[in-house]
Structure formats: structure tokens, C-alpha cells
Amino acid sequence: xxxxxxxxxxxxxxxxxxxxxxxxxxxxxxxxxxxxxxxxxxxxxxxxxxxxxxxxxxxxxxxxxxxxxxxxxxxxxxxxxxxxxxxxxxxxxxxxxxxxxxxxxxxxxxxxxxxxxxxxxxxxxxxxxxxxxxxxxxxxxxxxxxxxxxxxxxxxxxxxxxxxxxxxxxxxxxxxxxxxxxxxxxxxxxxxxxxxxxxxxxxxxxxxxxxxxxxxxxxxxxxxxxxxxxxxxxxxxxxxxxxxxxxxxxxxxxxxxxxxxxxxxxxxxxxxxxxxxxxxxxxxxxxxxxxxxxxxxxxxxxxxxxxxxxxxxxxxxxxxxxxxx
Amino acid sequence: xxxxxxxxxxxxxxxxxxxxxxxxxxxxxxxxxxxxxxxxxxxxxxxxxxxxxxxxxxxxxxxxxxxxxxxxxxxxxxxxxxxxxxxxxxxxxxxxxxxxxxxxxxxxxxxxxxxx
Numbered sequence: 001x002x003x004x005x006x007x008x009x010x011x012x013x014x015x016x017x018x019x020x021x022x023x024x025x026x027x028x029x030x031x032x033x034x035x036x037x038x039x040x041x042x043x044x045x046x047x048x049x050x051x052x053x054x055x056x057x058x059x060x061x062x063x064x065x066x067x068x069x070x071x072x073x074x075x076x077x078x079x080x081x082x083x084x085x086x087x088x089x090x091x092x093x094x095x096x097x098x099x100x101x102x103x104x105x106x107x108x109x110x111x112x113x114x115x116x117x118x119x120x121x122x123x124x125x126x127x128x129x130x131x132x133x134x135x136x137x138x139x140x141x142x143x144x145x146x147x148x149x150x151x152x153x154x155x156x157x158x159x160x161x162x163x164x165x166x167x168x169x170x171x172x173x174x175x176x177x178x179x180x181x182x183x184x185x186x187x188x189x190x191x192x193x194x195x196x197x198x199x200x201x202x203x204x205x206x207x208x209x210x211x212x213x214x215x216x217x218x219x220x221x222x223x224x225x226x227x228x229x230x231x232x233x234x235x236x237x238x239x240x241x242x243x244x245x246x247x248x249x250x251x252x253x254x255x256x257x258x259x260x261x262x263x264x265x266x267x268x269x270x271x272x273x274x275x276x277x278x279x280x281x282x283x284x285x286x287x288x289x290x291x292x293x294x295x296x297x298x299x300x301x302x303x304x305x306x307x308x309x310x311x312x313x314x315x316x317x318x319x320x321x322x323x324x325x
Numbered sequence: 326x327x328x329x330x331x332x333x334x335x336x337x338x339x340x341x342x343x344x345x346x347x348x349x350x351x352x353x354x355x356x357x358x359x360x361x362x363x364x365x366x367x368x369x370x371x372x373x374x375x376x377x378x379x380x381x382x383x384x385x386x387x388x389x390x391x392x393x394x395x396x397x398x399x400x401x402x403x404x405x406x407x408x409x410x411x412x413x414x415x416x417x418x419x420x421x422x423x424x425x426x427x428x429x430x431x432x433x434x435x436x437x438x439x440x441x
Binding site for chain 2 (some may be wrong): 022023029036040048053054057064081084088094096102149221222304309312316317320321324325
């Protein structure tokens, strides 16, 4: 194939005609370069995560203590399993996508329809699973206390098992009304109040001598440090805030940046999956209408396939960085 | 298109099997966290994390080369996409992780307590 512009290719160049640099059609080559730039964007995010993690290497939350939910197994922590399921869903939808591309090469419309449909279903299951993961992350499970100096205290029993605030916090006869806009000036409101006040947590801690404070600090055995009872009492005096669940300001898992990166990176990836599903649906209808049958080329399926595989590729890295390492 | 349109179904399922096995191994290691891998370091990273990183790169290779069919593209396109990516990612990681570690040391050894 000539790489030099020839007279007979003149008006087809911009339509992806026969002038093909690097042997790929215009659309496919540009999809590759879009993927390259998007991959660099994600690399930037993940590298930023690495920067913050190295910066707080001694206090970073341990992933297998954070992501422990599995449907119908409440109260029975299952680290990794749910995210492994999500990974399989995405890999499998990648397989059905590549099967659709393969069927397209042979101009088998019915097969393309079937495999593309399965791909879309897989994408929807993944996005739904991610929403569920977010819900659990935002809601939190145990709750924690933040000190005046900004470090986070969690609670464990003498065997080292986590204890939820609800299990020991006292109920004091104190009333603290949530400030909402209709109670003060129109611009005055505050974040949702936690279920317990600092005083209630401190009183409950006094009443339960078997509860200890666990700090963010990771010890030589790569476990979080558990303080002695007297040290725990001392640390808890500095408590200033009760933290339940996660938001962009603070979270009950540890380092404040952890939740920010989790929301931002998995959110950005989830948005890619969502757009991928939308694009797949559009192409799915085009296949049904016979657009590519008439063109005698299913290259469009191949191009959206490239994007879909890229989404899977990014997830492989997000999975490693957030859940494994 | 330069490459012939023969069906690749067999290869697709082989690659799927391979990716599944790698993922299962990763998850099993992630749950078990064997002590001798988790507590021994090689160049500042523990052995378990080295395994995860290598397995992830193997997975990435198969996704790009088999599923995205990079192996069917011309060498010029392959290199045009992959070399900038590898170079920039390695550079970015090197520079940011070194800097992150430096900031950690500064915090750790400074006379001012920043988190208490």
C-alpha cells in the first residue's frame, strides 16, 4: 500500500479512504491514539494515587479491611471476593465483545447481535456492582473518631476484631439539632450529624473496659497498631469528631485522600464503562438495522470493541492498585 | 484490511482461560497473603506486590495483543502506540513515587508533628 498520496485517493482521504498510514483505517488508527491518550490520563491518576500512598505509607488504609462486603453475607467479611466477581464480569464481557468482532469479520449478523447483547448486559452488571460497592463504601460499617490533630482512631475488642460505634456508644441525654437552611439564614446549613456525639463515644468507651483504640499506624507485621487500654484512654481524650462512612472530606477507613482517590478513579472508570455501554447500545441498534450488513464491513463493531477492551484493561490496573497492592 | 479474516474463536477462549487463571491466582494470593512473600522486600517492594504487578502486566499484554488484536496490526502502529505509553508511564511513576517517598521522609523526620 502506498503511503504517498496518489491522485486516485484524493477525495477519499478524509473519509478513511485508501490512503492508510500504518496500514490501519482512519477510524481505527484514531481510536488507537485516543486510547493511548486516555491510558496516559489514567496513568496520571494512578501515579498520583501512588504518590499520596508513598507520602502516607505508614498510615494508609489496608484494602482488605475496607472492601469486605458480599451480597447476602452481611456481618461476615469477605475481602476481595466481590471485586473478583466484578473483574470476571468485565473480562467475560470483553470475551463476548471480541467474539462479536470475530463474527463481524465473517459477516454473521445474528452472531454479532447475540454477542453484542451479552456484552451490553455484562457492562450493565459491572456498573451496577460498582454502584453497590460505592454504597457500602459511603455508608461505612464501624465508624471511627477523628482527633484534634487529624488522625483517625478505630475501635477493636481485646482479640483485635473491629467494634462498631453502635455496639458500645452510650446514649446521653443531650440534644443537638441539625442545622438546616430553613432554621437559620438561607446560606446556613451543616453536614449531616453522625448518629453519636464525641461525648457519647467517650462515655461508652469508659463503660466498656474490653474495648481498645486502633490507630492508623502500620506496624512491622503490616497490621494496624492496637494501643493498650491506658494509651487508648489518653488518645480518645483528643477526639474531636465522629466519622461514619466516607465522603470527600473524611472517611472512617483512614487517610482522607484514600476516599478521594477511590471516588475519583473508580468513578472515572465507571463513567468510561457507562459511556461504553451507551456506545455499544447505539452500535447494537445499527447492527440490528443492518447498517453494517449493507456496508459489507463490521469495522465499526471492531472500533467500539477496541474502546470496550480498553475499559477492561484499565480495570485490570485499578483492581491491582486499589485492591491487591 | 491486510490480515486475513479467519475465525479466532479458539484463541479467544484460550486467552480467556489464561486471564481467568491469572485473576484467580491474584485473588487467592490477595486473600492468603503468604507471610514469606508479604514480608520480604525486593528493591523496596515486597515480593507479593511484585507478583501482582507482573501478573497484571501479563494480563494487560494479552488484552492488548489478543483481544484488541494488536498482533494483527503493522509493527509501525504497534510501536507508535506502545512505546510512548511505556516510556511516559515509567517516567511518571519513577518521578512521582520518588517524590512521594521523599515527602514521607520529610514528614517523618521533621521536628514538627503533623498528625497526632
